[in-house]
Amino acid sequence: MAKTQIGGIIQTAPLALIQVLALPAASGAVAAIMAALGVKAISAQAVVECRDYTRCCSLSLTVPQDRLEEALGIVKTVGMDVGARAVEAVPNVGLIAVHGPHFSERPAVAGTMFSALAEAGLELLMITTSISTVACVVAAEDLPRAVAVLQETFVLP
Secondary structure: OOOOEOOEEEEEEEEEEEEEEEEEOOOOHHHHHHHHHHHOOOOOOOEEEEEOOOOEEEEEEEEEHHHHHHHHHHHHHHHHHOOOOEEEEEEEEEEEEEEOOOHHHOOHHHHHHHHHHHHOOOOOOEEEEOOOEEEEEEEHHHHHHHHHHHHHHOEOO
């Protein structure tokens, strides 16, 4: 099978992953958490929110590793105030992404990326996509290996 051309590989570390679990699906809950982080100038590199079958939400986001304790305190406080059942953190993670124009016209990119990383034994802690980027979070120690796997999997410029 021919390799797919991509625009490049992006990697970002050191990050930490924060997960807010069983968050009520009220429209303002995620906004309150993100606004509270913004007030303290804490940027979220990647954000994913989805509803489960109980109509609760899970919110996952990455923050700079050196701001984890502060961000975790904010997210726990606001999360619990809006009814979240749990807030967890995974320190020392990295974000790896492949990018290129028009991924929406090449549906195999995500499956190829995730399959290659899984075959290499890498655990994906979070997945996020956009029209031109497919990204996932892995343990920071696995980031160099993830980059090598994707370099072998795709055609780079």
